[in-house]
Amino acid sequence: MLQFARFAFTRAFLAMFTLILVSFIVFSLMELVPGDCAERYLAFKNTQGSGISLADIETERIRLGLDQPYLTRWVSWIGNAFVGEFGNSCILRLNIADLLGEKFYISLGICLSSLLLAYLIAVPAGILSVTSKSKTLNNSIRFVSYLGLAMPNFLLALMIMLFSTIMFGDSLTGLFSAEFRDAPWSMERVADFLSRAWLPVFILGWSATAFALQTVRALMSDEVGKLYVTAAEARGVTGRRLLWRYPARHALGPIINSLGFDLNRIFNELPIVALILTLTDAGALLIDALARSNDQQLAGAIIFLLTASIVALNFITDIILALTDPRVRRSILG
Amino acid sequence: MNQNKKLLEVENLTLQFDTDEGRITAVDNVSFSVAPGEVLGLVGESGSGKSVTAKSLMKLNPGNAIYSPETKIKLHLEDRSVDIMQLKSSKEMLVARGGSISMIFQEPMASFAPAITIGDQMVEQLLIHTDYSVVKAKKYSIEMLDRVGISDPDQRFKQYAFELSGGMRQRAMIAMALSTKPKLLIADEPTTALDVTIQLQVIELMKDLVKEFGMGILFITHDLGVIAQTADRVAVMYLGKLIEQGPVRDVIRNPSHPYTQGLIAALPKLDDLDAPLVAVAGDIPSPLERPSGCVFHTRCPVHLGGQCRSMVPDFSSVATGHAVACHLIDVSNVQQQKVAVS
Numbered sequence: 001m002l003q004f005a006r007f008a009f010t011r012a013f014l015a016m017f018t019l020i021l022v023s024f025i026v027f028s029l030m031e032l033v034p035g036d037c038a039e040r041y042l043a044f045k046n047t048q049g050s051g052i053s054l055a056d057i058e059t060e061r062i063r064l065g066l067d068q069p070y071l072t073r074w075v076s077w078i079g080n081a082f083v084g085e086f087g088n089s090c091i092l093r094l095n096i097a098d099l100l101g102e103k104f105y106i107s108l109g110i111c112l113s114s115l116l117l118a119y120l121i122a123v124p125a126g127i128l129s130v131t132s133k134s135k136t137l138n139n140s141i142r143f144v145s146y147l148g149l150a151m152p153n154f155l156l157a158l159m160i161m162l163f164s165t166i167m168f169g170d171s172l173t174g175l176f177s178a179e180f181r182d183a184p185w186s187m188e189r190v191a192d193f194l195s196r197a198w199l200p201v202f203i204l205g206w207s208a209t210a211f212a213l214q215t216v217r218a219l220m221s222d223e224v225g226k227l228y229v230t231a232a233e234a235r236g237v238t239g240r241r242l243l244w245r246y247p248a249r250h251a252l253g254p255i256i257n258s259l260g261f262d263l264n265r266i267f268n269e270l271p272i273v274a275l276i277l278t279l280t281d282a283g284a285l286l287i288d289a290l291a292r293s294n295d296q297q298l299a300g301a302i303i304f305l306l307t308a309s310i311v312a313l314n315f316i317t318d319i320i321l322a323l324t325d326p327r328v329r330r331s332i333l334g
Numbered sequence: 335m336n337q338n339k340k341l342l343e344v345e346n347l348t349l350q351f352d353t354d355e356g357r358i359t360a361v362d363n364v365s366f367s368v369a370p371g372e373v374l375g376l377v378g379e380s381g382s383g384k385s386v387t388a389k390s391l392m393k394l395n396p397g398n399a400i401y402s403p404e405t406k407i408k409l410h411l412e413d414r415s416v417d418i419m420q421l422k423s424s425k426e427m428l429v430a431r432g433g434s435i436s437m438i439f440q441e442p443m444a445s446f447a448p449a450i451t452i453g454d455q456m457v458e459q460l461l462i463h464t465d466y467s468v469v470k471a472k473k474y475s476i477e478m479l480d481r482v483g484i485s486d487p488d489q490r491f492k493q494y495a496f497e498l499s500g501g502m503r504q505r506a507m508i509a510m511a512l513s514t515k516p517k518l519l520i521a522d523e524p525t526t527a528l529d530v531t532i533q534l535q536v537i538e539l540m541k542d543l544v545k546e547f548g549m550g551i552l553f554i555t556h557d558l559g560v561i562a563q564t565a566d567r568v569a570v571m572y573l574g575k576l577i578e579q580g581p582v583r584d585v586i587r588n589p590s591h592p593y594t595q596g597l598i599a600a601l602p603k604l605d606d607l608d609a610p611l612v613a614v615a616g617d618i619p620s621p622l623e624r625p626s627g628c629v630f631h632t633r634c635p636v637h638l639g640g641q642c643r644s645m646v647p648d649f650s651s652v653a654t655g656h657a658v659a660c661h662l663i664d665v666s667n668v669q670q671q672k673v674a675v676s
Contacts, residue, residue: 133397231445234392235459235510236432238424246447253449326449326494 008319015315022307023078030296036066037090037297044091077300086301089289096301100285104305106175106197107283111266113201115259118208123255126216127248130224141213148210153269157203157276172199173278203273204266212255212262219254223247253325260314267306341550342368342391342409342518348402349383349390349574357400358621360386362574362629368518368550373541375565375582376554377597381618383574384554388520391418391552392430392437409434411517433463436511440523442503446495452479453491456510463514478509482539501532505539512543519544520552525560537564558601562586567655570594573618573629580656590658592637593630628661636662 035043038060042052061067065076080086086096129141165171174181180192223229224247232246270283289298322328349361361383368374378384389395391407407418411434421427429435439445446452453475460471472491479487482505495503504524511519521540525533537560544551553564561568562582569579570591578591589595596614603609616633619625625632631642641661649657 227439227441227444228447230389230394231437231439232447232455234394234431234437235455236428236462237458238427245450250447250449324449326451327496330494330497 004322007322011315011318015311019308019311020078022311023081023304024074026300026303026307027074027077030300031070033296036061037064038066040090040295041093081301081304086304087297089298090295092295092298096298099298100301100305103285104302106193107267107270108309110197110200110204111263111270113197114204114208114266115263117201117205118212118262119255119259121205121209122212122216126213127220127243127251129213130217130220131243145210145213148207149214151207153203153207154272154276156206157199157273160199160203161276172196175200175279200270200273200277200279203277204269207269208262208266211265215258216251216255219251220247223251226250253321256317256320256324259317260310263313264306264310339369340367340408340410341370341372342552343406344387344391345406345408346402346404347387347390347407348405349386349395350400350402351396352398352400355622359624360399360574360621361390363404364571364574364576366569366576366579368552370517370550371544371548372567373544373551373553373565375561375568376552376571377556377558377561377568378571379556379618381573381621382571384571385522387571388437388522388552388554391518391520392435393418393421393427394431409518428463432459432514432516434516435518435520436514436516437520437522438504438507438511438524441527442500442507443495443527445507446503448494448496451492451494452498452506452510453493456491456513459510460513475509475513478513479506482506482509482512482543483535484509500528501535504528504532504536508536508539508543512547512549515547516549518550518552520554522554523556524553526555526557533560534563540564558586558597570597573621573624575629576659577630578656578658578660580653584653584656588653588656590652590656590663591630591660592634592662596635628659638662 038057042057042060046052065073068076077087084097086100088094089096089099092099125141129138132138161171161173175193175196176183176189177192177196180189183189226247229242229246232242237246267283271287273279274284275287286299286302289295289302344367345365347361347364348359351358351360364383364387366374366376376384376387386395390399390401390405401419405419409416409418409430411429416429416434418430421430446455453472456475456478457468457471460466460474461468464471466474476487476491479490484490484502484505490498490502490506495506498506504527508524519540524540525536528536540551540553541564543549553561555561565582567580568582568585570577570585570593572593578585578589578594585594586598589598593614596612599612600614602611614633615635619629619632625643627641627643627645628634628637628647631637634642637643638661645661647659647661647663649659650663651657652663
């Protein structure tokens with residue numbers, strides 16, 4: 001127990017270290033973009049018609065603390081980031097934590113739901129497709145899976161929108177109906193959210209499922225051919241017991257391992273889907289911050305939060321693996 | 335030994351695999367038998383069909399395997415005879431899979447499931463084949479581990495295969511295979527993955543256990559040295575066909591088939607270190623291009639031409655219990671009498 005606590009602590013420490021390292025890279029990238037927040041804001045002001053001088057920029061710089069040394073600013077940024085405080089957006093002049101607020105968690109929720117959906121379908125389907133002799137089942141699973149891999153998400157989104165508009169007169173865009181968009185949370189708002197959130201979850205989950213299915217299939221076909229499965233069969237183990245206790249159980253480790261990577265991939269696909277479905281989520285905000293308004297503070301905050309989620313998920317999968325795989329467990333516990 | 339009392343009788347075993355490239359013949363009309371308490375060595379190069387033959391005895395070959403209707407595999411137990419080819423349901427199959435036949439494999443590391451303890455796998459097997467309670471199965475498994483010379487068996491019972499040394503793993507595998515008191519043990523290259531010193535220990539252990547349990551063993555290997563130490567009789571396989579079989583000393587001292595002669599000449603000689611290494615010329619042909627006539631004629635240094643290319647040789651007896659399938663034997667008239675394949 002003590003050893004396990006030590007292992008968990010070491011992993012947590014490593015996760016933290018990774019996060020700090022990533023934050024340094026993110027922060028450095030933010031710094032490398034030409035111009036700083038003060039210049040950018042005042043340049044933006046300029047386009048709005050107000051005149052600016054060098055002295056204005058300097059005053060703004062001191063106000064924002066940009067005259068401090070690089071490392072000092074990083075330390076204060078990372079310190080605040082860990083308590084969820086990201087300062088103000090360069091352009092919008094709003095507190096980033098307020099701006100992102102529920103949007104980030106909604107995005108994360110959508111991504112995690114897609115991930116869950118993907119594996120709920122992919123694990124049983126993948127295992128069955130490897131062991132089943134039915135050609136029809138195998139071919140249809142393969143067809144659906146290739147369709148999911150080959151068809152771009154945005155195309156699927158457009159098709160569903162088109163279909164829904166023609167059939168139901170509702171394009172299903174946005175995460176909330178008009179009347180709930182800025183309303184405070186309530187049961188009705190949750191219901192409204194769920195009635196719309198299934199679509200991005202479905203669209204993101206579609207390709208994630210296809211991808212996960214390929215992973216599960218590959219891992220399973222690897223395992224079923226192994227000698228220990230034949231050996232178990234030679235000892236009289238049969239049927240479901242032979243399938244689940246032997247190859248399936250041993251294929252699960254690498255699947256668990258790939259969860260963090262999958263979350264990242266789904267989040268990468270989110271912005272495009274969000275753009276089509278006009279979701280006001282963190283993914284759309286990230287694209288906006290990076291590409292349109294060059295808002296480093298905001299982009300940095302989103303990337304930091306995303307990294308933190310992935311590192312956290314990896315930490316959890318490490319712990320799960322340590323609990324389920326004796327090879328990992330024994331190497332920790334001795 | 336009473337020749338009439340056989341434990342296992344394999345007759346006309348012919349096995350083909352249905353693949354995308356066409357039908358591949360893996361085993362071609364092979365017949366042999368094993369008596370109780372006897373060790374039959376089955377020798378051949380990789381790809382000669384010896385492992386496939388072994389798996390046929392448990393019907394473990396994959397779904398694309400097609401057995402010819404003439405194939406008969408009979409297992410004679412004390413109270414009944416089982417026709418293994420006729421076993422259908424997984425329940426019927428239990429007698430051949432771990433019940434009266436057990437198998438140990440070449441790689442002890444790979445034949446244990448990596449994430450299940452050795453004990454759990456042993457108990458699982460006992461619960462399938464006996465009416466033991468879990469407690470009794472555990473106690474008996476630990477006794478078996480102790481019997482095969484594993485130190486600290488209580489501890490080993492709880493361990494995983496990756497925590498044991500190679501020799502320990504193979505001992506544990508033997509303990510597991512014997513725990514259901516099988517009548518026939520199939521050992522598929524059980525010592526190939528082990529150090530020479532450990533090899534000897536494992537072979538000695540197996541010989542002891544055969545005597546103690548009165549089992550027959552089908553010992554598969556490519557190593558004639560191991561066969562010489564282990565087997566009572568030997569059967570040599572080439573490209574899915576048996577080409578020579580007989581008492582082990584007789585076959586090794588007077589190999590009659592050019593292939594067996596080649597295999598024996600290919601053994602490195604420790605007493606003459608300067609002697610050049612000799613190989614059997616050529617490579618084993620692809621199963622897709624099976625030679626006609628005698629399957630060995632493409633590599634045979636002394637083949638007779640037309641006859642060897644077109645006619646499949648029958649078995650001829652060259653000494654008591656020693657039979658060879660080679661046209662040269664027919665020609666030289668060592669003994670014309672065709673023997674029924676024993």
